[in-house]
Amino acid sequence: MTENCNECSIAWIRGGEYAEVSAHNGSKMKGRVLKLAEQHPEDVKILVTNKDGSIFAHVPVKYVKLRAPRELTEEQRTELIERGKNMSRNKSTDYEETSDFDSGDDNEEMFTF
Template sequence: MDGCNENVIEFMTNGTRATLSFSQGRYKSAIRKLAEKHPEDCRIIADNEDGSICAHVPVSWLRISPPRQYTEDQRQQMGERLKQNRSENTATQG
């Protein structure tokens, strides 16, 4: 990539299709997976020379959601569950 670091989502008011352009790896991977799984809804339009990807998706797929806010107690409970799950997974693998 030649320093391209732009991610763009554009759509028209009352439109049904959004055009996405991503240079960030995790979004490019997500779009590729969606295009494989939902070829009728997610179409990759271009794999650009700068490494970015351009695709069309339904506007209904777009969401803006802030990260969840957890209390300290909830964080501790999640940490305990994570430790328990990891120890269970380690026990079944070994």
């Protein structure tokens, strides 16, 4: 990638097993790919980390998913904010009682755009 490039791309060939992901330094996509590489090292391979911090990786095609953003009413938004606050409060008070949770869902971590 060239210096100061802000391009991210995902490409794959129909019927192929993996998609090629190119993501610039500081991008949300780069963060997602790095997280997936930690969680699924057998599936997600970081092939190159460039001098500018950008990466080039291979991820399984099944990890690529496009979706429209959620459209919420003001009431739904308020409810979600309140639910998040409650979860945050509960987490800070009950953190000793929690255990690691593995849902067993292979599709739990996916790219969503």
